[in-house]
Amino acid sequence: MIRRAAACAAALAAVAAAGPAAAQGFEVERIRVEGLERIAEGTVFNYLPIEPGETVGSEEIAEAIRELYDSGFFRDIELQREAGTLIVELQERPSIARLEFEGNEQIGTDKLRQALEGVGLAEGQIFNRAQLSQIERELRRQYFAQGKYDVSVESTVSPLERNRVAIRIDIEEGPVAEIREIHLVGNEVFSDSRLRGVFELRSRRWWAPWSSRHRYSRDRLANDLESLRSYYLDRGYLNFSVTSTNVSISPDRRDVYITVNVAEGEQYTVDAVDVRGDLVVPPEELRALIEVEPGELYARNRVNAGSQAIRERLAEEGYAFSNVRVRRQVDERAKTVKLTYQVAPGERVYVRQINITGNQRTQDAVIRRELRQLEGAPLSSEALERSRTRLNRLGFFSTVNIETPRVPGEDDRVDVNVSVQERMTGQLQAGIGYGDVQGFLVNFSISQDNLVGTGDRLSLTVNNSEVNTVYDVSYTDRYHSLEGVSQTLSAGYRETRARQADLADYDLDAAYGAVEYSVPVTEVDRLAARLRFEQLTIRERSGTPARIEAFIDEEGERFDTLQPRLSWRRDTRDRGVFPTSGARQSLSLEGTLPGADQEFYKLSYRHQRYWPLPWLGERTSLSLEGELAYGGGFGDTEQLPFFENYYAGGVRTVRGYRGNYLGPRDANDGGQPMGGNAQVLASAQLLIPPTPEAQSVRLGPFIDAGQVYDTEIDYAEFAERFGEEPVPKGLDRIDLGELRVAAGVSLIWMSPVGPLTFSLAEPLNETARDQTETFQFSLGAQF
Template identity: 40%
Template sequence: MKKSLIPVLVAGLFSLPALAFEPFVVKDIRVEGIQRTEAGTVFGYLPVKVGETLNDEKAAQAIRTLFGTGFFRDVRIEIENDVMVVVVQERPAIAQVDFVGLKEFDKDVILKALKEIGIAEGRIFDRAQLEKAEQELKRQYLTKGKYGVVITTTVTPLERNRVGINFNIEEGVSAKIKQINIVGAKDFTEKDLLSQFELTTPGWITWYTKNDQYSRQKLSADLEKLKSFYMNRGYLEFAVDSTQVSISPDKQDVYITINVNEGARYQVSSVKLAGDFTISEEELAKLVIIKPGDVFSREKLNESNKAISDRLGKEGYAFANVNAAPEIDKEKRQVAFTIFVDPGKRVYVRRINVTGNTKTRDEVIRRELRQMEGGWYDADRVTASKQRLDRLGYFSETTVETPAVPGTADQLDVNIKVTEKPTGNLMLGAGVSSTEGLILSGSISQNNFLGSGNNVTLALNTGKINQVASISYTNPYFTVDGISQGFDIYHRNIDSTSTSVAPYKSSSNGAAVRFGFPIGEKQSLSFGVGIDQTKITSYDNSSPSTINFVNQYGDTNLTIPVTLNWVADGKDSFLFPTTGWYQKASLEVAIPGGDLTFYRASYQLQRYFALSRSFTLMLNGEVGYADGYNGDGLPFYKNFYAGGVNSVRGFKAGSLGPQDINGNTIGGNERVIAQAELLWGIPGMEKSLRMGWFVDAGQVWGDYQAGYTKPGIDDSLRYSTGLSLAWISPVGPLKISYGYPINKQDGDRTEAFQFQLGTTF
């Protein structure tokens, strides 16, 4: 048997000439040494096949190719009676990856990160990749402030040429920022400057926010905030000279030193406009909020530029370029600005493209758009279109892009991409309220029925006081003009025997049809008419007014209510607003044709003011008035009530106002509520948790016959103050308040701790 070894070592392959042999025709190819790799894989990489001639060049190429796969750590070719024998030694495969002491990170997240590097079960083991994985793991810990982390890696050989990798991690504790020093600041105290920073020394909430752990990204953001702080106060030449970050020898404390150069404070000497205005210079000048004589403010200058750019965008100049050029007079410490305006060409929308809507019909999306195809581009209309799509609630994400049409200078496309989310809900839940007790609820709703944009809802709610079963349907575009149409069918029970309200029970069945009319982008008017039958059950201890009502009008009454509602919503957010306003005016009139005739009117005005990035002031006012007409009185079950977590906190729900001779609250036909609340978000949870300090005021008044009401009741406004918490929890919205009555009077019922978990229909 004749054998000859071609190359033996890889080094010999690349640095020394291969052992020469006479070319021959390959009769067969045999692979030896494989354990996990399929023979077909080796054959697939070989550049020579049976029946072909093997020479020095092809043999060397075969070895290079097999080494290049990374599967083998040794490859050689032998010749045996015109048979090509490929002898390989496989690299070990990774059988398992384990961690000991891993607490800071989720194991699955780390395994995914290591897999991207090449360390994962089933992959070929590579020592260089393992070292890279160790460094990446350490880097991840450094981002968490764990500078003392120790990672020991053990590679254990296993059967069938496999290895197990174990990362033994001693995480240690996170290093905390011990001190932040700002050197060079003269005109502002270090405390004022550090208040702009997100990074901070340990405090009462930093265990959650982690802002006491050093982060390069957070420091960069804080330095930009510091620069903005100075630039908005006239320091045009402010600069951060250097930043030093040091760690204590025990790797427990981090020290940050920032060296700054404040420079001089500049005043604006003049502001001029130049360029091709298109719009009158006088109109553009009104948009410039930075004025001669003002202290320089980068924020005001940027807002001025943006206002001009937005105004031009409203006229179709989508690619307007607005820049301010400064002229600095260092001796006088003044700066003059020339705002150059280049509107570019006016552009129109060639096409509006909608993508991502696999279920929702195109027409449902397009009817919400305020920008039209073929019309001049209007930035305000594009923004309004996106906001209207967001408010539909059909999509988890809506993005709008306005790319220029290639090869043109006056056209663009509006590309709208939506990501649909499930709009059908089957909800079974429970809520708890300090007023209602246990609330069991269930509903089946489809907000986008068959992609048509119509809403269908079947709901059931059961509480200690209110029990409701209802069916609702709404078509938001009953007409092409946006007039909505819908109907409601309901059954409602009220049991006040467990509350501070005079005891009675009522059972109502009704139906209504309604229409909505848009009267603006943020305003709507709705009109409805229905029929309602209510049965009253009174008791011996019921209010005399209740008993008298049943005696006069009977225990069952039919009414025909007509409703009119006007809503104007300008809040910047539905859940946690920070700016904007909300108004609602409602009128319900029971018209002749039923057993009772009455009216009930209410108005609410709510305003939000952003006091800073962290604090919001909410002001809310509500008034209500109701009475009977046409010789009828107001049904007692249409009375207003006040007190509780949703009105005057600190007083028991529905307890304010007139009381009967038994001391039970009977409500009234007039109500006033006023609330002022300072709100702030919890760092890191701003979108789900908000706290507040409130001052509430309110009262209910009524005009009742002598002998029905308890004498000596003080009907002055009641005031309360306290703290509140609103949380969008995984099980539903949670409202908590701790209120303190400021002017409690005799007979008032107070309740300091009040809460409501879950929603009611």
């Protein structure tokens, strides 16, 4: 209104200056524009509602001035007549040459520029001082919402040549106002301390100097009030309300006092629960999805969870746009609520077509074979979620998005748009590392998880450490058959220097080749069968202990074996690396065929489970892991060959104890580990990202437990043959009382060269004979 009034006043002044001729009207023969510096004449004529040949008077002149002012380009406009020429004298508003910010930390410069550009204040735009004042007020409001009431925002406008200005906005943010007290009024059922526990905001605590919960924010207070309301509604207080909220600021604007007035009301119980409407799913099935039962306290969260569960169930049947409303009939005298779930499934929705975008290398067929939603079939939320999970588990994509837009003009048809963002699936690694067991290592590996976009995997590895020299090549055809049966072919050669791993002094050479087939049984279960041929050679050294020399004398030093392996795996994790929910289980039986040079079997079971702990931080999880393994001989072989024994201790099994040193040890060989035919391992660990953005790092406390047993050893016979019994005693049977336990903290980093693990651990029940290590680490690629 101010600008409009100014324009009218200017128009009247211009008319008066034009003289009586303007008032009486005159014919415009030509129009001349003066005073332009940056703006083109054509722009002026676009806004000027007068053309040559027209007869204009005071009304037309006033309208022309208003139109030019409304363009926002000019700060002064004057129209003059010179004979038949209309002279338009203009003074342009300056343009913004530079826009600078000083002192802003809470709100980044890029965000400020983006926000101001949205309201027309940006470099290259026309400068409007009134608009700048409005923006200053808005900036203060934004800081007030974040609890910074002592903020100061000042703008400096500096003129530049060619009718330009430079704007600098100086911001003194000041400290965030701290909450001194949260006072609750009107609560009788629950204590102040209990209700304050619902709030994210709280007064400062001396024992949590890193916390920001004492910093006031208007948005956080609004969230806390809703949490307070939910707390009461979830406990039956149907009529609870926050009657008023008062936030007072100290004179220095640094302390905040919050008073919340509440009306609790009375508790209500559920009288009856019913499901009605167009029930395309059997009503008893829908009723089973509702957790609330008659006689229980009314709980809004459980009531709403029932609605969501019904919608999800209908979505599985193709009713993607169903509506489930809960009608509440309240009996104020009896303080009861009757709940009626009114189901409106809507039209059943079918998929017209599936569109895939973003796959530059990966073939469409590789993606489509993982999809469980089919074209022409009813849209199923369960099938879509399974499809997303399967694509994520491939490891080919950094992001997977699935959208279901409706087909224009058709209420019962949707398209499924699958968009992916590919990640690098090929790796070329070369480097030097160190591990607490394998020592120094030099490694080279080249792998491609998505070979030329087919989804197949090819890898070639060369590894040379103090313990092992390994050459290995493998190829996996993930869809060897249309049913999803995978085939893996592998071959390699390995040299092992056991003494370098703190084992007995001998060398072991192995050449091998294997073929494995893996068959999907369900969405999360697979059965696998592998047949491996291995040619094994044991080489004695000067320090080879008598027990191994005796084995070579009796059994020979070279063994050719066929080793079948059957396994079952179940994987319900949400992701492959640092999962936060789900579990992974595996059960395997392997060994040799009857008649082999060495006849043995090995049975193992492993279980890992993850629980999300969002209250400790986003992507924080608890991991529990256990493993049981047992092996033995059969036929002419009395016990598990020593080179197939289990070992424990070290950063990958029981941290805090020296690598491989749990279990029986050979007293004749300086106490070197012998391993055993049975192994028990357990671990519990918190996986905490150090920052919310950290994707590849986790740290947290842990507790490990484990032991290795040899149930086939005869201590007396061993002493008779080799002069002394193994140590420590008591490990010739599985005794959980012999488990060794340690606690500590670990750091895991999924680096470009492989997983890096560091741990600080303290053994909790070690004996004098145990070998312990407080700090352990493993660096470099793992093989």
